[in-house]
Structure formats: C-alpha cells, structure tokens
Amino acid sequence: MGALGSPGEGFKLENPIKSVGMKLFLIFLVSILFFVLTVGFTSYGISKGVIQKKVGDASEQTITQAGQKLDLLYAVYEDLSMQILLDEDMKRMLADIETMNKGSYDYLQLRQKIGDKLNVYSYSNKTIKALHMINAKGEPISSSGNALGKESVTQEDWYKSIVENNGRATWLETRAKGFSDGQGSGVATFGLGRLLKNTSTNTQQAILLVEISVDAVSKELSDINMGEGGQTMILSQDLKVVYAKDAQTIGQKTAVPITKDGLVEDSKSTLSSDNALQLVYFKSAKTGWFLLGAMPIAELVKDAKIISNITWVMAGIAALIAVVIGIIVARMIGTPVIKLRNLMKEGEQGNLTVRMNVTSQDEIGQLGQSFNQMMEKITALVQQTNRSAQEVLETAGELTDASKKTAISAKEIAVATEEIAGGASSLAVESERGNELTHNIGMQMKSVIDSNVVMGTAASDVQKSSEQGIEYMAELIDKTNATEAMTRDMVEKVDKLKESTRSIRKILDVLNNISKQTNILSLNATIEAARAGAAGKGFMVVADEIRKLADQSRQSIEIVAKFTETIQKEIDETVSVLSNAYPIFQEQIVSVKEADMIFKEVQSHMGGFIGRLSEVTESISNLNESQMVLSDAMSNVSAVAEESSATSQEVASLSAEQLNISSGLVRLSDKLEQLSNSLQESLSKFEV
Template sequence: MGQSMKGMRLENPIKSVGMKLFVTFFVSILFFVLAVGMISYNISKGVIQNKVAEASEQTITQAGQKLDLLYGVFEDLSLQIMLDNDLKTMLSQMDSVDRTSYDFLQFRQKLGDKLNVFIYSNKAIKALHLYKSNGETITISGASGSATGTVANEDWFKRTVEANGKATWLETRVKGFNETAGNSGMVFGLGRVLKSTTSSSVQAVMLMEIDLDAIGKEIEQINMGDGGMTSIVNGKNQVVYQKDNTLLGKPSTTPLPESVLTSDDNKNSYTDDKNGLQLVYYKSEKTEWYLLGAMRVEELVKDAKKINYMTWLLAFIAAIVAVIIGFFVARMIGRPIVTIRNLMKEGEQGNLTVRTTITRQDEIGQLGASFNEMMEKITQLVKQTNDSAKEVLTTAVDLSDASKKTASSAKEIAIATEEIANGASSLAVESERGNDLTAQIGMQMQTVVQSNVDMGNAASEVHKSSEQGIQYMSELIQKTNKTEQMTRSMVEKVDKLKESTRSIRKILEVLNNITKQTNILSLNATIEAARAGTAGKGFMVVADEIRKLADQSRQSIAVVGQITETIQTEVDETVNVLSAAYPIFKEQIDSVKEADEIFKQVQGQMGGFIHQLEDVTESIQTLDKSQLVLSEAMSNVSAVAQQSSATSEEVASLSNEQTNISSGLVRLSENLESLSNSLQESLSKFKV
C-alpha cells in the first residue's frame, strides 16, 4: 500500500490543475499586456506619422505656391520684354546694319542698355541673352564677357525654339548656360522666343539667367526635421536645387516613383518603405518641377517608441506578477486537490478509515467535508450490508426449492395461451399502424390546403404590387428624362460662361500691358522733365500723376484678374461635376427601363402562376374528401382489432405472468444465493 501511494504522488506535475492554472494566469496576463501595448504603439505611430505628413504637406504646398508666385514674376518680366516695342524695333533694324561697322557696335550697346533696364528691375536676374534663330549670339547683357560661337546644338536652345513663344523653364547650370560669356555662377533659366507682331516671324531667342539663390532663400526656410532635406527635381528626378551644390543636375537621392510622376492624383505624399522615408511634394503649375521634402520615418515616430519600451517593461513586470499569482493559486488550489485525490485512491483500494483534515471555508473545504461525510456513510452502508447478506443467504436456500416446483406447472399453461395472443396482437398492431398513417395524412392534407391558400393570397398581392411598380417605373422614366435634359442644358450654359471668362482674361492681359507701357512712358517723361529743369516741372507733375494712375490701374486689373481666375476655377469645377453626372443619369435611365421590363415579366408570370394555384387547390380539396372516407374505415378496423387483441393478450399475459414469475423465482433464488456468497467475499476486503 505504501509503495503504491508513493507512486501516485510522483505523477507528471505538468498535467496537474495547479500547473494549468499557473500557465493560464501567466499567458493571459502577459498576452493582454503585450496586445494592448503593441496596439497602442502601432496606433500612436500611425497617428503621429499621418499628422506630421499632413503638416509637412501644408508647408511644402505653401512654399511651392510662393515659388510659383516668384516664377510668375519672371514670366511676366519675360512677357514684358517680348512685348516691348522699342526692343522689337531694334531687332527688326538689326539686319540692315553692317556687322563690321561702328554703327553695329553702337547698336549692340544700345540694345544692351535696353536689356539692362530689365536686369536692374530685378536683382535676381544675372544676365539676359539674345540669340538669332540659328543660335548665333546677338548680345548678352549682365555677363562678365562677350559670347562667341553658336548655341544651336544646346538642348536648352532647342527646347526654347520648340516651345514657339511659350515660356520654357531650364534646369540649373553650375557655370551658366554660355560659358564663353563668363561664369554666371549657379543659375537656372527661362527661355522664350521673341516674334514679330506683324509677320509672326522669329526675331530672337531670349534666355534669362536667374540666380539660384532666388529660390534657395525660400527653400532654406523649410525645416524637414533631423535627417530631412528639401530639394527641387524635374519630371526626370534630376536635381534642380539642393543645399548640397555637388548634386545639382544629377539624379535625386530621394527620387519620386514613376507612378507619382505620371499620376494626376492630388495626393501630395508618398511613403518610401524601402529607404524609410516619408516624401511630401508639390508640383509647380509654372515650371512643372517638384518641390520635394524628405523626412526620416524613424524621426517622425521616435516619440512613439517610448510606448514600445514601456510595453515591454510592463510585460516584464506583468510576467513576474503572473508568476507570483500563479504560484500562490497553484498552492492554494492544487495542493488540497492532490491530497483529496490520494485519499480517494486509498478508499478505492478498500481503506474506508481515511479522512481529510482540510478545514477551509471555500469550495475546496466544502469538498473535503463532503468527502468525509461520504466515507462515513459508505462505512455504515458496508456494515449494514454485511449483516443483511448473512440473513439473505439463509432465506435464498429455502426460496430456491419452492420456486422450482411452481415453475414446472406454469410452463404448460403458458405454451397454450401464447399462440392465441400472438395472432391477435399482430392484427391489432397492423390496424393501429394503418389508423395512425391515415391520421397523419389527414393532418398533412390540411397543412397543404392552408399553404396553398396562403400561396394564392401572396401571388395576388405580388400581382397587384407588380402592376403598381410598372406605373411607378413609367413616372420615374419621364422624370429621369426631364432631369437629363436639364443637366445637358446646364453643361452647355456653363461652357459658354467658361469661354466668356477666357475672353475677359485676354482683355485683362492687354490692359495690364498697356498699364506697364504707361508706367514706362511716365518714367521717361519724368526723366525728360528733370533734364528740362524749371521749365519741365509742370510736365513732371503731369507725368507723376500719369504714373500713379497707371499703378492704380495695374492694381485694379490684378484684382479683377484674381476674381476672373476664381470664376474660371469654379466654372471648371462645375463643368467637371456636370460632365461626371451626365453619364450617371444615362445609366440611371437604362437601369429604370430594365427594371420596368422586369416588372412586366413578373406580372405576366404571376398571372399564369395564380391560374395554376387554382387548379392545384381544386385537386387538393378532392383528395382531402377521399382521405376522410379512408380515415373512418381504418378507425373501424382498428377498433375491432384492438378489442380482439386485448382479450387475447389478457389471457396470454396471465399465463406468461405465472410462468415468468415461476422461472424468475427460480433464477432469483439461485442468483440470490450466489450474490450472497459474493457479497460476503467483497465486504471482507473493506477495513471498517
């Protein structure tokens, strides 16, 4: 006994209740702490990255719009040069002057002085170049030397000529666009073809070299954080501007993907997961260059890493707490259960004297008390059973002799009555089964009749609904056609309004040019009045008033231009919305027509279905009447069979009962004797 109990206590502890509770507490606490922490970290990381990206997008967009204003100033100045009448007159007279004469030198000097006026008007302009259409140099103003040779094979020159008068923005050159004219430093350019207003022939090709610092000062004010940088790239990812001058003109170290360069999407951010960068960009409406800001994702989310560190720290603390809690729970629950298990093992082997000493007030204490009560009652039961077994053994011997005599006589009576009872029972069973089947058929027939009526009512309702649906669909088709006509009319009227705003813009451009010319004329008049001395003071006042009037006109034209631009934008948006809505209205009309055809088909099919339901209903009613007649006949047969079977079974049961009782008494007496002996042997194993 002692060796077997020792073996029981050495069972695998991993499968114990205490260990399972310990593992459950440990895994649950650690899982939830890690899950909550990691979810919080990922959410915080995403929120911080999105917010910083949105703020950076706004910063890049605002800076890009400021650069567009700056580009617009240079485009306006180039347009002013292109429309300057004096310059056009000089260029038209150039071919009539002998290039080897002194007059040609004076002509070039006069032309250079004219260009210097424009250079002095904007300090960012380094030089102004004029070339013939074949690339031969006419003059270069603002350069440190004089150019020689031709630039016809230069890529920038070809691009400018192909633009045919439209402003062409040229990427940065470290030493200028014409090295023979002297080193202009780091500049980017604006090229434009100057045409004659009378013959539309090319008079010259103008190149404006602009100091790179003009855009560098704006970009250096943008802060992309630690490890971030700001640059300008063209549509081929070549650097136009970057703080590191050695990268100018080279492929960008933070290139935009091809999908961004070719996309018309308004989204201004892109995440480069491969290099760990968050890119925000703005595409210039003037130059079509990209103002690009790059930020390290690690820097954006570095504050969120604190949550990650705290999560692992709390997980470590939670693991220690889970180990302590699991250990105490395992000791508090597992140890008492093991004790009770061992005591039950001893009781299983026959020792009914074992008792537990657990006195706790919880469920385990109640289990121990119940175990003790169970063992007490089992002990008492074993004692009583032992005494009763002795008395039963004596009675069983006497009962066995009497039962054998009664059994022999009862067998003869049972054989005769059993044959009669079997035939009557079979007839009763079959008739009862037939009666049950007819009853079930009757119930099912009633269910079928009611279901058929319900289907007929439902079919009638669907028929009415389909008729009403056809009427509604006809009204909907008429209203949809009217809506389509109104939408088409709105699109045509908005297109006309769009053309009107374009005409207004052209008129404003002409007025703006007139204002600029007036301003220049007033300046010249002021200079001439100053030369005239006292005699020209009155004329100077008039010239000053003309200049003020020109400035006021220019400001008014600018305001009107902004209002016209706003109207143009809103008209374009309205056209886009109406154009997108028009196909939807057409699709809606087609869908409504298809739905109308479906309603008509449903109406026709439901009519035929209703007629078929009426025929089925008549057939079911006829079948129901026939089933009632069959049910009455089966009930009569069942009643007669049951009465006959009951009489036969009563006689047979009496005979069988007597036979069974006699045989049972014999078997019981023999079993009782055998059980009495076995019970005495079994009870002798218990220790009470």
C-alpha cells in the same frame, strides 16, 4: 475510522503544470500582462498616429508657404522676361539684325548693343547667370554671361518646348552644368524661355532664354527643416530633381519612393510607397513643379517610443506582482486540494477509513466535510451490499438447476417442430412453382389471342385495300384508254395543221411574186412620168407610193414566211413526239391490266386466309378457358401450402425462441452466480 495526521503528510506533486495552483498562477500572469501590454501599445499606437498627423499638417503648411514664396519668385522672372520682349529698342534691334550680313561690321556692332542691353537686365538680378537671345533659325545672337557654345540649338529639347508654347513662359528643368554645355563656370541652373513674334508678320522673330542659378531657390528653402534624415527638393512633372541640397541628384530621377498618381492634388500630406516616409508637397501654379518635403516616420515618432519602453517596464513589474499573487494563491488553494486528492487515492485503493482534518470554514473546508460524509455513507453501503450478495448467491444456485431442466425439454420440442416446418416449406415451394407455370402459360395464351386479333384486323384491312386497288385500277384503265384516243386525235389534227401550213406557204409565194410585179410596174410608171415631164409629176408621186407599198408588202410577207416556217418546224417536232408517245401509251395499258389481275388474285387469297384465321382464334379461346380453370386450381393448392408452411414455421419459431430463452436463462443463472462470487471478492477488499 482513522484519519491522516499532519496536513503535510502525503503531500505529493506529480506534475506541477497540471496543478490548480499553477493554473491559477498562469491565469493571473497572462491576464495582467495582457491588459498592461494592450493598454501600453494602444497608447503607443494612438500617440504615434497623432504625432505623425500633427507633424504632417505642420509640414504641409510650411511647404505650402514656401511654395507660394517660390511662385512669387517665379513671377519676378516671368515679368523680367516679358519686360525684355516688350522693350521697343530690343524689338527694333532684332528686326534690324535679321536684314544684315553676318560678316559686316554693322552686324557685329548691333550684336554688341543687344548684348549690352541683356547685361543691363542681368545686372538687375544677381541670381540670373545668363540671358541668351536666339534668332528664328536657332542661332545664338547674343548673350549676357556665358555663351551657349553652339552654332544652332534647334535640336535641343528645351528649344522645341519654347517654340511649342508659342509665347507662353516655358520653365526648363535644372541642368547640373547649365545650358552652356560646360562652358564657363558650369554652375547648376534652371531656365525660363519665351518666344518673341514679329507683330506685323506674326512669325517667329527670336527666343529669349534666361538661366537662373539654383541658389535663388536655395535661399528660399534654406529655412525649411524636415528633421534628421529629412530632405526638401523640387521635382518636375516627370519626377526629375530640379533642386536638392545634394547637387549630385539634380537632373536625375528622384530616389524618393513616389509615383505620379500620388501627386494629383495641388498640395497634400501623404505616405511614400514603402510607408517609410511622411511626404508633403505643393504644386507650383507657375512652373507645374512640385516642392516636396520628405521626413522619416521613424524619426517623427521617436518621442512616442518612450511609451513603448514604459509599457515593457510596467509589464515586467506586473509580471512580478502576478508571480507573488500566484504563489500565495497556490499555497492557499493548492495545498489543501492536493491533500484531499491523496486521501481520495487511498479510498480508491479500498481504505474506507480515511478522513480529512477540517480546520477552515471556507469552500475547501466544506469540501473536506463533504468528503468525510461521503466516505461514511460508502462504508455503510458496502456493508449492506455484502449481505445482499450472499443472499443472491444462494438464490442463483437454485435458479440454475431449474433452468437446465427447462432447456433440455425445449430443445427436444424445437427439433420436432423444425422437421414439420421443413416438410411444409417444401410443399409450399412446389405449389408456388406450379402456380407460376400456369400463370406464365396464361400470359402466353393471352399474347397469342391478342396477336390473332391483330392479324385478323390486318387481314381485313388488306382485303379492303385490295378491293379499293381494283376499283382504282379500273378507273386507271378507262382514263388510259381515253388518253390514247385523245393522243390519236391530236396526231390526226397535227397532220391536218401541217397540210394547212404548206398551203399558207404557197399563198405567200404568190403574194411575194405579186409584190415583185407591183414593184416593177411602179418603177416603169416612174420612168414614164419622168419622160412626160411636168405633166407626169402627179403620176410620179402615185408611182412612188405604190413602190413603197410594194416594199412594205414584201417585208410583211417575209416576216409571215418566217413565222410560218417556225410553225412548220414546231408541228414536225410535235408529230415526232406524239409518234414516240403512242407506243408508250400502248405499253402502259398492258401494264395496268396486268396490275388489275394481280389485285384480284390478292383479294381471293386474303379471303381464304381470313377464314383459316377465324378457326385458329376459336381453338385458342377454348384452350384459354381450360388454362384458367387449371390456374385457379393451382392457386388454391398454393394458398393452402403457404398457410400450412407459415403455421409450421411459426410453431418452429416459438419452439426455437423458447429454447433460446431457456438457454439464456441458464446463462443468466450462471452469470448471476459468477457476479455474486465476484461481488463478494470485491467487497472483501474494503476495510470497514
């Protein structure tokens, strides 16, 4: 048994990426980089969040303090406006000027006094650019500083807001050129307005408008520093800029990405809609405006960027360390493993004499020793297998000859049993077909018997129905005759009633004549009583009562005559209807008698039909008994044929199975001989 020479002999590296050393190197590199980058960027994220929160809290506190200072400033202006409106001299002058003619000298003089009064107040605060007093019609009365420059300001939005607030302080958004429409200096100002009412009439007397320079706000916010790229501004509730260092943005919609929904609290630190700005705001309790500070988040966390840079540097150093460790590991593990792989490839080609030189006692050295022991055992196994293969080859030859003889005998037996099984199968098929035919005949006979029973039952029911119909027809004839007699009696009675109504009419005529005569007699009695004078007054009353009674009798007779005439018409109509109905009753009697004759003929015919149906049922019963005997005989024949066919098929199956076994045995013998030859050829390739 030979061995390879030097450790580097046969060292090959077909694909470096698939080698164990390269895989270990990549595992070290990826693991170290993963942990270094994870720790570094986690630290960066935590530091970034902490810095952002701390700066946000500090900025929120600064903005809140500045907002509170602005509220104090706003309160000063509100107090000043209230002081002006409560000034008794001002109230008196405003009341007087309402009653004066605008073209008079007194009006101009009083207007000048109001202006002087306003100048006194404006001089007390240098941040006030102008004070305007406007009458109830929206016409400017007087101003300190720049005039409004309009004859009427009732259409201005700020004027409507002041009127709607009904005396409360109304803060007006900043205008880039003031409220004087560009007149005068055109400095940006925001305003404060109040409505002055007449205390006696509770009606609008005047409006005070205070124009305040944005410099007043600028001074309070000049010390606030939001960092590089940051900005501080005041926004109205509609997010329009009231104050900003960039004067071009005043009065416009703010460019900071924020919505009204983000400004629902009194003060808060939040993020902009695009998450690029850290926002802190304070809502003024006086004006309702928002003092907003905006700082770029990138500028806030720029100091934390150092952690990110250090992380990348450490990742590079860790990568170099991983490369060095990977190379060392590859040399310690990869080289012996590749050497062992090459030895195994030689053993794969049939060289069982290869062995590995073992110089270490670690796992790789133990692996080399195990390889040497495996090769020795494989060599011994190949030698023993070679001897066994020779013996198997000799036995396979003898087995092949015996199997061929057995296969020839089994083939002849299988042919004979196949012929017997074929005849038995044909007999079984024919008997089965006869059995099915007799069974079908039996089923049809049973169906015919059942139909005859149903027909007999139905015929009996029809006969019973005919008898019942004859009875009903007899009753109907009797009732129809009774109805005819009743109709005839009714006609006679109606005729008698008609004669009675005629007699009533004659009596009514007599009564009518009597009432007429009574009426004439009462009239004559009245005339005679009138002639008699005072002696005939009593008789006149009696005659008048008789006349009234005659009139009532006449009216009653007329009503009874109408009722009698109506009864006479209805009796005539009844006679006409009964006259028309009588011939119909005659025809109905004839039809009922004809129907009775038809029912009797049906009953006679159904009796003969039932007799014939009984004869047919008896003949079918005899035929059914004969068919049952034939069916039993065919069943016995079919059972015997099936048993014979099954036995023949079983014998044929056993013969075929024996033939297959014999053929398989021949094939196995041939295959065993081929395997023995192949085994000898394979073993001849090994070098032992």
